[in-house]
Amino acid sequence: xxxxxxxxxxxxxxxxxxxxxxxxxxxxxxxxxxxxxxxxxxxxxxxxxxxxxxxxxxxxxxxxxxxxxxxxxxxxxxxxxxxxxxxxxxxxxxxxxxxxxxxxxxxxxxxxxxxxxxxxxxxxxxxxxxxxxxxxxxxxxxxxxxxxxxxxxxxxxxxxxxxxxxxxxxxxxxxxxxxxxxxxxxxxxx
Amino acid sequence: xxxxxxxxxxxxxxxxxxxxxxxxxxxxxxxxxxxxxxxxxxxxxxxxxxxxxxxxxxxxxxxxxxxxxxxxxxxxxxxxxxxxxxxxxxxxxxxxxxxxxxxxxxxxxxxxxxxxxxxxxxxxxxxxxxxxxxxxxxxxxxxxxxxxxxxxxxxxxxxxxxxxxxxxxxxxxxxxxxxxxxxxxxxxxxxxxxxxxxxxxxxxxxxxxxxxxxxxxxxxxxxxxxxxxxxxxxxxxxxxxxxxxxxxxxxxxxxxxxxxxxxxxxxxxxxxxxxxxxxxxxxxxxxxxxxxxxxxxxxxxxxxxxxxxxxxxxxxxxxxxxxxxxxxxxxxxxxxxxxxxxxxxxxxxxxxxxxxxxxxxxxxxxxxxxxxxxxxxxxxxxxxxxxxxxxxxxxxxxxxxxxxxxxxxxxxxxxxxxxxxxxxxxxxxxxxxxxxxxxxxxxxxxxxxxxxxxxxxxxxxxxxxxxxxxxxxxxxxxxxxxxxxxxxxxxxxx
Numbered sequence: 040x041x042x043x044x045x046x047x048x049x050x051x052x053x054x055x056x057x058x059x060x061x062x063x064x065x066x067x068x069x070x071x072x073x074x075x076x077x078x079x080x081x082x083x084x085x086x087x088x089x090x091x092x093x094x095x096x097x098x099x100x101x102x103x104x105x106x107x108x109x110x111x112x113x114x115x116x117x118x119x120x121x122x123x124x125x126x127x128x129x130x131x132x133x134x135x136x137x138x139x140x141x142x143x144x145x146x147x148x149x150x151x152x153x154x155x156x157x158x159x160x161x162x163x164x165x166x167x168x169x170x171x172x173x174x175x176x177x178x179x180x181x182x183x184x185x186x187x188x189x190x191x192x193x194x195x196x197x198x199x200x201x202x203x204x205x206x207x208x209x210x211x212x213x214x215x216x217x218x219x220x221x222x223x224x225x226x227x228x229x
Numbered sequence: 230x231x232x233x234x235x236x237x238x239x240x241x242x243x244x245x246x247x248x249x250x251x252x253x254x255x256x257x258x259x260x261x262x263x264x265x266x267x268x269x270x271x272x273x274x275x276x277x278x279x280x281x282x283x284x285x286x287x288x289x290x291x292x293x294x295x296x297x298x299x300x301x302x303x304x305x306x307x308x309x310x311x312x313x314x315x316x317x318x319x320x321x322x323x324x325x326x327x328x329x330x331x332x333x334x335x336x337x338x339x340x341x342x343x344x345x346x347x348x349x350x351x352x353x354x355x356x357x358x359x360x361x362x363x364x365x366x367x368x369x370x371x372x373x374x375x376x377x378x379x380x381x382x383x384x385x386x387x388x389x390x391x392x393x394x395x396x397x398x399x400x401x402x403x404x405x406x407x408x409x410x411x412x413x414x415x416x417x418x419x420x421x422x423x424x425x426x427x428x429x430x431x432x433x434x435x436x437x438x439x440x441x442x443x444x445x446x447x448x449x450x451x452x453x454x455x456x457x458x459x460x461x462x463x464x465x466x467x468x469x470x471x472x473x474x475x476x477x478x479x480x481x482x483x484x485x486x487x488x489x490x491x492x493x494x495x496x497x498x499x500x501x502x503x504x505x506x507x508x509x510x511x512x513x514x515x516x517x518x519x520x521x522x523x524x525x526x527x528x529x530x531x532x533x534x535x536x537x538x539x540x541x542x543x544x545x546x547x548x549x550x551x552x553x554x555x556x557x558x559x560x561x562x563x564x565x566x567x568x569x570x571x572x573x574x575x576x577x578x579x580x581x582x583x584x585x586x587x588x589x590x591x592x593x594x595x596x597x598x599x600x601x602x603x604x605x606x607x608x609x610x611x612x613x614x615x616x617x618x619x620x621x622x623x624x625x626x627x628x629x630x631x632x633x634x635x636x637x638x639x640x641x642x643x644x645x646x647x648x649x650x651x652x653x654x655x656x657x658x659x660x661x662x663x664x665x666x667x668x669x670x671x672x673x674x675x676x677x678x679x680x681x682x683x684x685x686x687x688x689x690x691x692x693x694x695x696x697x698x699x700x701x702x703x704x705x706x707x708x709x710x711x712x713x714x715x716x717x718x719x720x721x722x723x
Contacts, residue, residue, distance in 0.1 A: 114424040118434060128454040132410065132445065148409050155437060156409060158444035160323055161313075161466055168434040170427035173418070204453040205403070229423045229493055 083217050084133070086210040090140040090198040093223050100193055102225055104186045107179040113228050115172040117154070117197065121219035122165045129207035130214065132158045136198040137174045138184060144200060151177050154197075171223075195223060267340075267353035267535040269483065272476055273362050276538075277355040281368055284355070287343035288472055289375040302511045303342055306382060306470065311335065311509055313466025315386030320509035326430040326497055328439050329485040330524040331507050332478050337533050338510035338518060339475055345513035353535055356479035359446055360413045363402040369473050370398040378461055378471040386467070394461045394471065395452015402449065410445040420488055425496050428488060432501070438484060446477050483537045486530055492602060492668065493558070493721055496528055560601075560720045561587030563687065566713040573630035575691040575706035577714045582685050590718040594670050595677040602719045605640055605669040605689065609662045609712025613704030616645040617696040620709060624672040628690035637675040640689075641667040644696055662712070669716065689714050 082091060095103070106112035117135070124130070136142040139152035147153075154174040157167050178184035203210045270277040294304030301307065312321040312335070322331035340354045357366060369376045383389040402411065409415065419437045422428045430436040450473060451464030462470040469475065488494050497503065503525035512518040526532055563583040569576055583591060594601040605622065625638035634642065643665045677683075691711070695703045 114422075114427070116424070116427055116431075118431075120434075131448075131453075132441075134409070155441065157435075157440040158410065158448055160435065160439070160444055161318070161464070162324060165324055166431070166434040167440050168427040168431050168436055170422045170424050170437070173421075206453050206458060226424075226426075229495065 082219075082221070083215050084199045084201060085216075086201060086203075086212075086214050088143050088198055088200045090196050091221050092194045092196050093221050094194045095189070095223065097193065099223070099225050100189050103175070104189055106225075106228060107176060107184070108186070110176070111228055112172045112176050114170055114226055115175055116222075116224040116226065117169045117171045118220075118222040118224060119157075119167045119218055120222065122167065123163060123217050124159055124165075125215045125217070126211045126213040127159055127216065129204050129210060130159060131202045131204040132156045133216070134200045134202060135169065135171075136200065137171055138178060138196050139198055140196050142198045142200050144202065146200065151181060151183070197221060265351070266531060267351060268538050269353045269479060269535055270355050270538050271362075272355035272357050272366050272368070279349075280353055280355050283347035283349040283352040284343055284472075285374070285376055286349075287345075287347035287352070290346035291342065292375055292380065295380075301515060303346075303513075303515050305380065306385075306467075308339065308342070308511075309462075309467040309469040311511075312469050315382075315389070316466070318466050320507065322507075323439065324430065324435045325433040326426070326436075326502055327505065327507075327524065328436065329429045329482070330505075330522075330527055331509075333482050333485065333527050333530075333533075334507055334510060334519050334522050336475055336478050336482060337522075337527075337535075338512065339469075340535075341513055342511070354479045355476055356483050356537070357473065357476035358480055358483075359402065359411050359442070359477070360407075360416050363407070364400055365394065365396060365398060365450060365473055366476075367398050376472045378463075378473070380462070380470050382467065382470065389467075390459075390461050390465065393459060394450055394463065394473075395459050396450055406445070406449070411442045416442065416484065420484060420491070423491075423494050425494075428494075429485065429496070432497075432499075438481065438488075442484075443477075443481055450477070482530075483539070486537055487539075489528055492604060492666070492719060496524070558720050559717045561590045561718040562715055563587055564713060564715040565687075565689065568710070570706055573692060573706065574628055575710065576628070577689045577691075577711075579686040579688075579716075583682065583687065583716075587718060588682050590720070591673060591682050591716075592677070594718060595673045595682065601670075602721055603669040603673045604717045604719050605667045606715045606717060607665045607667070607691075607711045607713075608715070610643075610665060611662055611709050611711075612645055613708040615702055615704045615708070618703040618709070619644050619694050619696045621692050621694065622667060623690045623692075624669055624687070625676045625690075626688055628688075628692070630692050632692070638672050640669045640672045643667070687716065689716075 083089075103112070103115070134142075134146075134148065134156045135154045136146065136150065136152040137154045139146070139150065142150070142152065148156075152174065154171045155169045157169075159165065175184060199216075201210060201214070201216070270280065272281060288305070291303060291305045291308065294301045295306050298304060310319060313319050320331075321335070322328050336354060340352065343354070344350050344352045368374075369378075371377055377392075378394045379392045381389055381392045383391065406412075407415075419428065419441065422437065426432075426434070426436065428436045428438055430439060447463050447468060450461065450471070451468070452458055452460040454460050454464075462468055463474065489496065504523050506520050506523045506526075508517055508520040510517070510519040522533065530536055561584065563579050563581075565577040565579040567578055567580065569578075582588070590601055591603060594603045605624075607622070610620075619642050621634055621642045622640040623632060623636070623638045624640050628638070632639075645663075673682075691706055691709075693704055693706050693709065695701065
C-alpha cells in the first residue's frame with residue numbers, strides 16, 4: 040500500500056486567502072500548476088492502487104463541515120490536472136475512492152467510499168473533474184467522515200484503483216499515469 | 230437573454246407542446262422556417278426504422294463522395310476530419326466545457342447532411358441507448374451495409390485501423406461494465422449532478438459525462454490494443470468514420486438535454502461559454518456553417534428543430550431523489566392521493582389546504598419570485614399498453630376532457646416510451662409504474678399571479694389524448710391512474 044502525501048502549504052494558503060476574499064469558492068490544492076510556489080514533482084499512479092492525501096485549508100474544512108452537517112453539500116470538485124498516460128493501452132478505467140486507502144481491485148463500486156471513475160481520452164494531457172459531494176455526504180451520514188476527523192487531519196485521502204481490460208491479465212510494468220496536481224474545491228453551493 | 234428559470238418554464242411546457250403538436254412556429258428562437266420538430270428516437274425501436282433507412286441511404290451517398298468528389302467537405306472522410314485527422318483532434322472540443330455544445334452542433338449538421346443525401350427532410354438522427362441496448366445494434370453490421378465500420382484510411386493515415394469494429398454484433402457489455410461505466414445506475418448518478426463543471430466539463434477539465442460513459446463506449450467499441458487484438462476507428466481521432474459514432478453521440482446529446490431539463494441544473498453563466506459558437510461544420514451545400522448556434526442558443530434543442538422521445542420522462546432515480554425529500558431546498562409540500570374520475574378527467578384534490586408556510590411560498594412563486602419554483606411530482610403512473618397517448622396535466626378547477634393546453638393552469642404533458650427491442654439485451658417492455666416531474670410554476674403564475682392561492686384545497690387534473698393526429702386508440706385516465714401527486718415548492722437559492 041502506498042500513501043503519498045502531497046501537500047504544498049504555501050499554495051494552499053494563497054488559494055484559501057483568495058477564496059475568502061471573494062466568497063465564491065474555496066480550494067485546497069496539492070501542486071503548483073500556476074507556478075506561484077515553484078515546481079512540484081509530478082505524482083504517479085502505477086498498476087497498484089495509490090492513495091494521495093489532499094490537504095484542505097481551515098476555511099475549506101469549516102465550510103465542508105457546515106454543509107455536511109446541514110445536508111446542503113451538493114458540489115465538491117475533485118480535480119486531477121495534467122494527467123499523462125504511459126503504456127496505458129490495456130487500461131480499462133480507473134476507479135476512485137474517498138477515505139478508503141485499503142481499496143483494491145476487488146473493492147466494488149457499491150462501496151460507500153466509491154466516488155466515480157475515468158476512462159482515458161486520446162489526448163496527451165488530460166484534466167478531469169468529479170463531483171464527490173454525494174460520496175462525502177454518504178460518508179458523513181454513516182459516520183465514516185466526522186467533524187473531529189476533518190479538523191484533526193485537514194485532509195482527504197483519495198485512492199485510485201486502475202483496472203486492466205478483461206483481455207489483458209494485468210497492466211504492463213511500465214504503465215504509469217503521471218499528473219501535476221490533485222485538488223479539492225468547494226464552490227458556492229447551487 | 231433568457232434567464233435559466235425562463236428556460237425551464239419553456240422546457241416544461243413547450244417541449245410537451247412540441248411533442249404533441251410538433252411545430253414550433255410560435256416558439257421563441259424557432260429554427261428556420263418553423264418546420265415540424267424532429268423527434269430523435271431510440272434506434273432499436275420500430276418507430277426509428279424509417280430514420281434508420283434514411284441514415285443508411287445518406288451514409289452510402291456520403292461514402293460515395295470519397296471517390297467521386299474527394300475534396301467535398303460533405304464526404305465521409307472529411308466529415309470525420311472535422312473531428313480529428315490522422316494524428317490529432319482538429320476542431321472537436323474534448324476535455325473542456327464546450328464538449329456538450331460542440332458535439333450537439335456536430336451531430337446537428339450531420340443530421341442535415343443525411344436529410345439532403347437521403348432526400349428525407351424529416352430525418353431525425355436515432356440514438357443508441359447503451360444503458361438498455363448492450364451491444365452495437367445489429368443493423369450496424371453486415372457486408373455491403375454502409376452502416377458497418379467498413380472504411381479504412383490506412384492509405385492516407387499511417388497505422389489507421391483496418392475495417393471492422395473491435396466488438397462483434399454479439400459482444401455484450403458485461404454486468405461489471407454496466408455497474409461501473411454505462412448502466413442505468415451510473416447514468417442516473419451522473420445526471421443528478423447539479424454542477425455543470427463536473428458534469429459537462431470545466432474550463433478546462435473533463436466532466437463525468439465525457440470521462441465515464443462517453444470515453445468508455447468509444448474504447449469498448451474500438452477494442453483494446455495488444456496481443457493481436459483488433460482495434461477500430463472508434464478509438465482514433467477520426468472516430469466519426471464509424472457510423473455508430475453518430476448514434477453514440479446522439480445518446481450523449483440526449484443525456485445533455487435530459488440534464489438541462491432538470492430543476493436547478495444550470496449551464497455556465499459566463500459569456501465566454503454562452504456566446505461561443507463553432508463555425509466548424511458544413512451545410513447541405515457544402516458551405517461552412519455553425520456560427521449561428523452559440524452554446525446558450527442551443528440549450529433548447531427546439532431551436533435546432535429537434536427533441537428526444539424521452540426528454541420529459543425523467544428517470545426513476547430522479548423521482549427517488551425527490552421522494553426522499555431530504556433536500557432543504559424543498560421548502561413546502563402538499564400531497565394528494567384522493568382521486569375521482571368524471572367524464573374522462575382524473576382529478577386529485579389535496580387532503581387539506583396547503584399549510585400556511587407552503588401557501589406563502591407558493592404565492593411567492595405565483596407572484597414571480599425568481600428563487601421559487603413549484604414542482605409537480607406524479608408518482609405511480611401505470612405504463613399503458615397503448616403508448617400512443619399524451620397525458621396532459623392541469624392545475625386548478627373546471628378542467629374538462631377538452632380543455633386546451635393553451636388554457637391557464639396547463640402544467641405540462643408527458644407520454645410513454647417503452648419501445649420494442651431489436652435484441653442484444655435491451656429495449657424490452659417494462660410495464661411498471663413511473664414517476665414524472667413537471668414544472669408547475671407557470672401554471673401557478675397564470676392562475677394565481679394576480680390574486681393569491683385559494684384558501685381551500687388545490688386540485689390537479691389529468692386527461693389523456695391521442696399522441697398524434699390519426700391515432701384513435703389511446704389509453705384512458707383509468708389505464709394510467711397515478712397513485713399520488715405532490716406539489717413541492719423548491720427554493721432555488723438564486
